[in-house]
Amino acid sequence: MAIEILMPALSPTMEEGTLAKWLVKEGDVIEAGMVIAEIETDKATMEFEAVDEGIMGKILIPEGTEGVKVNMPIAVLLDEGEDADTIPEPAAAPVAAPAPAPEAIPAQAAAPVEITTPQDPEIPEGTEMKPTTVREALRDAMAEEMRRDETVYLMGEEVAQYQGAYKVSQGLLDEFGEKRVIDTPITEHGFTGIAVGASFGGLKPIVEYMTFNFAMQAMDQIVNSAAKTLYMSGGQMGAHIVFRGANGAASRVGAQHSQDYAAWYAQIPGLKVVMPYSAADAKGLLKTAIRDPNPVIFLENEILYGQTFDVPVLDDYTIPFGVAKIWREGTDVTIVSFGIGMKYALEAADRLAQDGISAEVIDLRTLRPMDTATVIKSVMKTNRCVTVEEGWPVGSIGNHISAVLMQEAFDYLDAPVINCTGKDVPMPYAANLEKLALVTTDEVVQAVHQVTYR
Amino acid sequence: MAAKKPSKKSNVSKDELLKFYREMLLIRRFEEKAGQLYGMGLIGGFCHLYIGQEAVVVGLEATTKEGDNRLTSYRDHGHMLACGMDPKGVMAELTGREGGYSKGKGGSMHMFSKEAHFYGGHGIVGAQVPIGAGLAFADKYKGNDNVTFTYFGDGASNQGQVYETFNMASLWKLPVIFVIENNHYAMGTSLERGSSTPELYTRGQAFGIPGESVDGMDVLAVKAAGEKAVAHCRAGNGPYILEMVTYRYRGHSMSDPAKYRSREEVQKMRAEHDAIDHVRQILLQGKYASEDDLKAIDKEIKAVVNDSADFARESPEPDPSELWTDIYADAQPSDKTEK
Known part of the structure; x- marks a missing residue:
């Protein structure tokens, strides 16, 4: 009986990959556990082992094919005596699927609402744009700043030889050497304290946490030592330091690896907090963070790492903190979000446009300082506001924005602000429950209908 | 721990003996004054006095050179005086006044x-230890031969x-001296009740860090051990542990009734092992100084301490606008709508 060999998922967030190399050919005898192919994900090249034994009957996907979807048949294994010619062709050949580029979604022809995207003031008109993943943009930002300033260095778990657990630091060890790209033991509390001390000593460390879940081990050094020393020393010494890494839910990694810390850190005076969505913002804001003389929490997202956006080709592209970005202009409602929440916000705005509702979508980009002025100005025009974030509802960023709007724009509000958030539960593992726990585009659309009374 | 004869280990000049006497006495008188001001309500919050432990920091400071760093826990007044910081600025910080080292915003702990390379003053037990290793990391990165003295107590050593820091400091050969000031009590918990192994100088063995136990009531022994540790670090051999066996005469903080030990235990240490008496005896027996000479020094120190107390009382409270300064190095408000 012929057995189909399927494209494997090699990480929690992998949806497709490249079949880099076949290590066997048709007719070869395959034993279970034998390495038969090399598969490249956006994070690494992995060896793929056969699970069953048999004879390689037919290779369905030639090596070098990009964009092979997880679970697609890539080869057929035969029992002895079976004939390769009897194998039916697979239903559809794989096609390379372009990564989603949210800003490129065209307005629906039938939609009664026009979608307009304002020109980014940080990017001169006519600038060449280059499609770049968030992962590459972050790496480029670090590399540029390390070239610019000898005192900038990177430390964290697996940042050097392994090239980054999520491949964000790929190539940095080769370029900058082990003095400036430093693998640490798995001791977040200790190496965070060492980095804070190094910053007091005049260096500008970038501390990578494999994920921000592990930074809880280091919370005392981040809050008590990094954030408060400038104040406690009467301005004599502070921490010029960046703490960065993946934050929030990835996919199916359960409660201890899926927390969004945006609201936690945003609460602390002395810290600056950045949470970019697009690759361009990731680059421009990380460069600014590395130059900032204060401790900066830089919250990335594993799901966004592999997504591609246009990044301006500029020698030195930096984005100031405390300036929100209006992704779409609108008149009926203001949707405020940041980080991966922008994905839901923009999807919702598209769907609402089809229903004739014009949504203005604001990406806060930095949570401390927070550009509430842009939000207030927008709400004075739209009179309604929905906030979107992945974190928990109690004491959320949405709560803060609601309070600010109540105090500063009460007379302009025609409906209570609705906060769309992750559910008030630890992240479940089961696929269906995880979906239920996360904020969804449907919920955002529904909330907008609620505040617009239509 | 005889208080009668000079230590054989160190060749110390008359001038240096007098300097040690003067510096230790300054710390003791300063702390006594701080205790008084606390009793008068001029110093608030937590206030941890260093009385009894003076020889540790004075002996080690004698081994430092320009550019070396030091940092410690919240029991930090003695360290600041020993590294040359102005008693007025320290006392005014204790009273929370504008003239304090942190403009009154930091307090005792x-x-x-920056000028004295004194990096705190840390209120969280043990937090200064990786920070000290980080300062050493920066020196190594910059390629100089400075060392960092990272002080912590027997309590923090758990x-x-x-x-985590011992591991990385040894792995990366960081020029840091871990000074464990073992005063026998982690607040109210004696060493024996809180530490599975009371020989704290051996705590680095698993990481390949050499360590030794030193009589921390003998300033000459402290200096001799410090010189050895400093030479080890400056030569690029990595960290070193010095366990300074010492004793604090006062409670953990001003509000500690110290019921966990007997009055006799404290009196015995004071009478038989006092660090200042030790140097005083050497000075007198060696005829390096007369009783009158020492009296003159006492008087001089008393005047310095009284001046610092006067300054700390007279310096105004910080301007209310100081509430909003020094939060960010670039003075950026946290929220565009605030203020």
Whole structure:
């Protein structure tokens, strides 16, 4: 009986990959556990082992094919005596699927609402744009700043030889050497304290946490030592330091690896907090963070790492903190979000446009300082506001924005602000429950209908 | 720990003996004054006095050179005086006044001086240990031969981050001297009740860090051990542990009734092992100084301490606008709508 060999998922967030190399050919005898192919994900090249034994009957996907979807048949294994010619062709050949580029979604022809995207003031008109993943943009930002300033260095778990657990630091060890790209033991509390001390000593460390879940081990050094020393020393010494890494839910990694810390850190005076969505913002804001003389929490997202956006080709592209970005202009409602929440916000705005509702979508980009002025100005025009974030509802960023709007724009509000958030539960593992726990585009659309009374 | 004869280990000149006497006495008189001001309500919050432990920091400071760093826990007044910080600025910080080292915003536990390479003043037990290793990391990165003296107590020596730091300091050969000031009590818990192994100088063995136990009531022994540790670090051999066996005469903080030990135990240490008496005896027996000479020094120190107390009382409270300064190095408000 012929057995189909399927494209494997090699990480929690992998949806497709490249079949880099076949290590066997048709007719070869395959034993279970034998390495038969090399598969490249956006994070690494992995060896793929056969699970069953048999004879390689037919290779369905030639090596070098990009964009092979997880679970697609890539080869057929035969029992002895079976004939390769009897194998039916697979239903559809794989096609390379372009990564989603949210800003490129065209307005629906039938939609009664026009979608307009304002020109980014940080990017001169006519600038060449280059499609770049968030992962590459972050790496480029670090590399540029390390070239610019000898005192900038990177430390964290697996940042050097392994090239980054999520491949964000790929190539940095080769370029900058082990003095400036430093693998640490798995001791977040200790190496965070060492980095804070190094910053007091005049260096500008970038501390990578494999994920921000592990930074809880280091919370005392981040809050008590990094954030408060400038104040406690009467301005004599502070921490010029960046703490960065993946934050929030990835996919199916359960409660201890899926927390969004945006609201936690945003609460602390002395810290600056950045949470970019697009690759361009990731680059421009990380460069600014590395130059900032204060401790900066830089919250990335594993799901966004592999997504591609246009990044301006500029020698030195930096984005100031405390300036929100209006992704779409609108008149009926203001949707405020940041980080991966922008994905839901923009999807919702598209769907609402089809229903004739014009949504203005604001990406806060930095949570401390927070550009509430842009939000207030927008709400004075739209009179309604929905906030979107992945974190928990109690004491959320949405709560803060609601309070600010109540105090500063009460007379302009025609409906209570609705906060769309992750559910008030630890992240479940089961696929269906995880979906239920996360904020969804449907919920955002529904909330907008609620505040617009239509 | 005889208080009668000079230590054989160190060749110390008359001038240096007098300097030690003067510096230790300054710390003791300063702390006594701080205790008084606390009793008068001029100093608030927590206030941890260093009385009894003076020889540790004075002996080690004698081994430092320009550019070396030091940092410690919240029991930090003595360290600041020993590294040359102005008693007025320290006392005014204790009273929370504008003239304090942190403009009154840090208090007893959180004081710093960039100029003196004094990096705090840390209120969280053990938190200064990785920070000290980080300062050493920066020196190594910059390629100089400075060392960092990272002081912590017997209580902190049980903190997890201390061992994370030992591992990395040894792995990366950081020029840091871990000075464990073992005063026998982690607040109210005696060493024996809180530490599975009371020989704290051996705590680095698992990480390949050499360590030794030193009579921390003997300033000459402290200096001799310090010189050895400093030479080891400056030569690029990595970290070193010095366990300074010492004793604090006062409670953990001003509000500690110290019921966990007997009055006799404290009196015995004071009478038989006092660090200042030790140097005083050497000076007198060696005829390096007369009773009158020492009286003159006492008087001089008393005047310095009284001046610092006067300054700390007269210096105004910080301007209310100081509430909003020094939060960010670039003075950026946290929220565009605030203020």
